[in-house]
Amino acid sequence: MMRFTLLSLVLFLSACATQPSSTDFTKSTSKSGLSVLPNWYHESVGYHLEGGQIYPDHPPLAKLLKDADKAFMRDDLAACQTLLERAQRIGTRETSVYVRLSYLYWVQKKNKLAEQMARRALAVLGADTAQKQEVSRLLSAIQSN
Amino acid sequence: MSKKAVHRPNLSRNRKSKARRALGWLAKLSIVGAVVLAVLMAYLDAQVRSKFEGKRWALPAKVYARPLELYPGLQLKPKHLIQELKQIGYERVPNVRTPGQYSVHGEEIDIYRRYVKLWDGEEAAARIHLRFLKEELVGVWLDGKPTEIARLEPLLIGGIYPSHNEDRQLVQIEDVPKLLVDTLVAVEDRNFYDHWGISPKGIMRAFMVNLQKGALRQGGSTLTQQLVKNFFLTQERTLQRKAIEALMAILVEIHYDKDEILEAYLNEVFLGQSGRRAIHGFGLASQFYFGKHISALNAYEIATLVGIVKGPSYYNPKRKPERALERRNVVLQVMHEQGLITEYEKKVWTMRPLGVVQYSQYQKVEYPAYLDLVRRQLRQDYAEADLTSEGLKIFTSLNPIVQRSAEQALSKRLKRLESGYRMPERSLQGAVIVASTESGEVEAIVGDRNPRYFGFNRALDARRSIGSLAKPAVYLTALRSGQYTLTSPVDDSPVQIAGAKGSLWEPQNYDKESHGIVPLYYAMANSYNQSTARLGMEVGLENVTNTFKDLGTVRTLPQYPSILLGAFEMTAIDVAEMYQTIAASGFHTPLKAIRGVTTAEGQLLSRYGYQVKQTIKTEPIYLLQKAMQQTVKQGTARYLNSRFDTSLNLAGKTGTSDSQRDSWFSGFSGDRLAVVWVGRDDNESMPITGASGALRVWADTMHDLPLKPLYPLPTEFIEEYWVEPQSNLLTKEKCEGAMLMPYIKGTAPQMQNECATGTKDKGGFWSRFF
Numbered sequence: 001m002m003r004f005t006l007l008s009l010v011l012f013l014s015a016c017a018t019q020p021s022s023t024d025f026t027k028s029t030s031k032s033g034l035s036v037l038p039n040w041y042h043e044s045v046g047y048h049l050e051g052g053q054i055y056p057d058h059p060p061l062a063k064l065l066k067d068a069d070k071a072f073m074r075d076d077l078a079a080c081q082t083l084l085e086r087a088q089r090i091g092t093r094e095t096s097v098y099v100r101l102s103y104l105y106w107v108q109k110k111n112k113l114a115e116q117m118a119r120r121a122l123a124v125l126g127a128d129t130a131q132k133q134e135v136s137r138l139l140s141a142i143q144s145n
Numbered sequence: 146m147s148k149k150a151v152h153r154p155n156l157s158r159n160r161k162s163k164a165r166r167a168l169g170w171l172a173k174l175s176i177v178g179a180v181v182l183a184v185l186m187a188y189l190d191a192q193v194r195s196k197f198e199g200k201r202w203a204l205p206a207k208v209y210a211r212p213l214e215l216y217p218g219l220q221l222k223p224k225h226l227i228q229e230l231k232q233i234g235y236e237r238v239p240n241v242r243t244p245g246q247y248s249v250h251g252e253e254i255d256i257y258r259r260y261v262k263l264w265d266g267e268e269a270a271a272r273i274h275l276r277f278l279k280e281e282l283v284g285v286w287l288d289g290k291p292t293e294i295a296r297l298e299p300l301l302i303g304g305i306y307p308s309h310n311e312d313r314q315l316v317q318i319e320d321v322p323k324l325l326v327d328t329l330v331a332v333e334d335r336n337f338y339d340h341w342g343i344s345p346k347g348i349m350r351a352f353m354v355n356l357q358k359g360a361l362r363q364g365g366s367t368l369t370q371q372l373v374k375n376f377f378l379t380q381e382r383t384l385q386r387k388a389i390e391a392l393m394a395i396l397v398e399i400h401y402d403k404d405e406i407l408e409a410y411l412n413e414v415f416l417g418q419s420g421r422r423a424i425h426g427f428g429l430a431s432q433f434y435f436g437k438h439i440s441a442l443n444a445y446e447i448a449t450l451v452g453i454v455k456g457p458s459y460y461n462p463k464r465k466p467e468r469a470l471e472r473r474n475v476v477l478q479v480m481h482e483q484g485l486i487t488e489y490e491k492k493v494w495t496m497r498p499l500g501v502v503q504y505s506q507y508q509k510v511e512y513p514a515y516l517d518l519v520r521r522q523l524r525q526d527y528a529e530a531d532l533t534s535e536g537l538k539i540f541t542s543l544n545p546i547v548q549r550s551a552e553q554a555l556s557k558r559l560k561r562l563e564s565g566y567r568m569p570e571r572s573l574q575g576a577v578i579v580a581s582t583e584s585g586e587v588e589a590i591v592g593d594r595n596p597r598y599f600g601f602n603r604a605l606d607a608r609r610s611i612g613s614l615a616k617p618a619v620y621l622t623a624l625r626s627g628q629y630t631l632t633s634p635v636d637d638s639p640v641q642i643a644g645a646k647g648s649l650w651e652p653q654n655y656d657k658e659s660h661g662i663v664p665l666y667y668a669m670a671n672s673y674n675q676s677t678a679r680l681g682m683e684v685g686l687e688n689v690t691n692t693f694k695d696l697g698t699v700r701t702l703p704q705y706p707s708i709l710l711g712a713f714e715m716t717a718i719d720v721a722e723m724y725q726t727i728a729a730s731g732f733h734t735p736l737k738a739i740r741g742v743t744t745a746e747g748q749l750l751s752r753y754g755y756q757v758k759q760t761i762k763t764e765p766i767y768l769l770q771k772a773m774q775q776t777v778k779q780g781t782a783r784y785l786n787s788r789f790d791t792s793l794n795l796a797g798k799t800g801t802s803d804s805q806r807d808s809w810f811s812g813f814s815g816d817r818l819a820v821v822w823v824g825r826d827d828n829e830s831m832p833i834t835g836a837s838g839a840l841r842v843w844a845d846t847m848h849d850l851p852l853k854p855l856y857p858l859p860t861e862f863i864e865e866y867w868v869e870p871q872s873n874l875l876t877k878e879k880c881e882g883a884m885l886m887p888y889i890k891g892t893a894p895q896m897q898n899e900c901a902t903g904t905k906d907k908g909g910f911w912s913r914f915f
Contacts, residue, residue, distance in 0.1 A: 059216070059217065060294040081754060085754055089581070090214070092581075093858075116759060123731075126860060127861045
């Protein structure tokens with residue numbers, strides 16, 4: 001379930017991505033953000049927002065992440081980052097926070113930071129190898145870009 | 146006979162000639178005088194216009210603590226929440242009605258939050274209802290509806306001031322209640338709207354009074370003149386100064402309309418002192434005395450503030466309440482006489498107490514050590530002039546609850562130590578830093594046993610020998626190499642190490658004993674020097690210094706063997722930086738105090754986001770954390786077991802430098818890291834070790850704070866085995882001396898002991914007798 005959830009999360013974010021920003025920390029643009037994603041991202045079954053369970057079972061954290069996703073969808077990356085950092089303070093070992101941060105930095109072409117966030121996600125996953133595979137794919141995609 | 150005619154000189158012509166000459170001189174003098182006056186006026190005019198049309202005031206930056214996030218599941222003591230509400234100027238009432246109030250009913254707290262603008266958004270004024278179950282927040286409602294999360298406004302913790310230490314909160318004339326303007330004019334300058342800067346009536350009246358008294362006792366100054374005096378001139382009361390003041394006042398009136406002049410006055414007038422800071426303007430005075438925005442002032446509060454103008458020290462409502470009350474009532478009388486309030490209102494408000502708040506958002510308490518760090522970090526991006534004049538708002542991660550705990554812990558424990566060890570009073574000093582392990586945000590800094598002291602900041606600047614705090618880096622180097630495990634035998638017998646120029650270094654253990662062959666984790670938990678030094682030489686000094694670098698140590702360490710036992714200096718914040726990497730499982734996050742910076746109007750200028758870099762692999766850090774947990778379970782920090790629930794699985798390291806000049810402890814839970822240093826400023830020895838000194842301060846600091854348990858992050862490359870550590874042999878769970886130990890895959894012992902192989906009785910009660 002968690003594997004599906006994580007994969008769906010990545011798909012959801014990529015489906016909503018706009019183009020990556022320039023070094024100016026404001027807006028992203030969608031097309032090049034999607035284009036850097038490997039094929040397996042696009043090939044998987046799409047995630048349906050309604051009825052999905054991609055948020056942690058911790059209401060405050062879930063609320064912040066939902067708001068962060070909405071901010072991302074409307075291209076407000078500054079707000080997205082702020083909300084994710086609030087979430088990170090509350091859920092310091094919540095993988096999906098770091099995955100989101102990784103993707104956020106990636107679409108802004110801050111690859112080094114994106115890589116480190118992905119590594120952090122891997123570390124907090126501990127010994128869960130199934131989920132680690134998904135995040136490792138993200139890390140590989142960032143490193144190869 | 147005819148009289149001879151007497152020749153008399155023409156006197157009339159002479160008089161006329163003299164008069165003409167005098168007039169001529171007068172005319173010349175007048176022309177010269179006019180020229181001088183014109184030049185003076187031109188100069189004064191330039192002064193007036195440059196001040197009014199340029200930036201009128203240097204506005205200090207305001208520094209805020211973190212906004213408290215409230216959500217179900219938060220570990221929070223109600224007393225801490227109430228303390229913070231008081232600090233941010235909320236008034237406790239039976240039932241909340243207006244923003245800035247709170248009420249307590251058993252385990253339910255109601256808060257009417259004020260509107261607040263943060264660096265990352267706004268929070269509207271709203272009613273927040275909280276339900277606690279002991280020390281956990283179990284329910285949060287916002288305006289009657291359940292909510293997942295809500296934020297409070299942050300505490301104003303201080304400012305970065307210009308050299309003159311003036312502080313103000315600018316207001317525009319439109320925001321100022323009309324009653325305040327009318328009262329001010331009625332009390333201070335009744336003809337304000339009629340005169341042209343100076344008031345001959347006022348001058349005459351003052352002249353008569355001064356003539357009677359034979360001294361300058363009364364001023365006939367208009368509001369314009371008062372403004373000019375405060376803006377440009379000194380406080381001296383001489384005729385020359387008064388003359389210039391009058392000229393400048395006229396110039397101000399020529400160039401600017403009455404509203405502009407009033408607005409400047411409302412923001413300029415001196416209304417009190419708070420420690421180092423001078424309170425200027427009604428905007429800030431409203432906050433300082435009444436804890437509210439100027440637009441929310443009621444009539445008797447307005448009367449109090451206007452009354453202060455005549456003498457802010459003499460009529461200080463906080464220090465001289467009786468005088469302030471009397472003066473307020475005089476102002477209320479004037480308000481009534483001028484038709485601003487009714488007879489009934491005057492009667493009612495005259496009976497009211499002053500209503501000055503004890504705490505306000507503007508309080509004397511500052512956090513100098515923390516502000517010091519804020520300032521240093523800001524200087525990387527902002528010029529000093531911007532920090533002290535643009536009215537920036539700086540939002541930090543200071544946690545007032547943690548800060549208070551650290552301050553009290555250090556202050557009280559140092560006194561106890563001095564008393565217990567019969568040391569001279571105030572001979573000990575200390576420093577404390579508390580940070581979040583995962584985000585790297587600094588929550589508290591204490592740089593002196595007197596936390597209000599603005600001076601040498603020991604937390605940031607005292608470079609002291611770190612002693613045994615260096616040892617985790619040595620053991621980590623060993624664990625990273627893959628050649629050592631937590632149960633690898635290390636030799637704690639006497640050791641001699643060749644130093645520079647043929648010298649011989651013979652480190653000794655604290656207890657002057659040797660302990661033979663011991664497991665690696667045990668040597669670290671008990672802080673043995675001999676085994677550490679030997680191990681460090683085996684793994685290599687260069688590798689050890691590389692580990693220090695990976696942990697975040699900026700300075701280059703010398704390649705001397707003595708660094709293995711911490712014979713080099715670091716500040717407390719340097720140590721915190723290093724231990725944060727260990728606490729965060731090998732992910733280094735630079736310690737930071739600032740979250741965001743905005744303009745005075747709230748426009749975002751900078752944000753300082755979460756950054757992280759993995760510098761050490763997770764697996765060796767996992768092992769190191771386990772060893773540091775043993776330091777608490779059974780090693781030099783075992784005192785903590787008497788103060789904390791063992792389920793917290795705290796980890797840490799004590800440190801005592803050579804000759805016991807420095808006492809250190811660095812320890813962490815699942816979410817918080819704290820570093821404590823105790824020592825003497827004169828660097829003399831003390832009868833105090835890391836365990837008996839700094840560790841106690843650490844315990845006192847953290848004891849009152851909610852802590853999360855520490856669960857080191859394993860990976861798929863970590864395996865656990867039952868081992869008999871002393872022999873480093875595999876065993877079984879029920880065997881004597883068995884401990885469950887973690888190993889990086891492929892490094893666990895291969896051999897089993899007798900108990901494991903079944904050649905020896907596994908043990909048990911009856912096995913002793915049969």
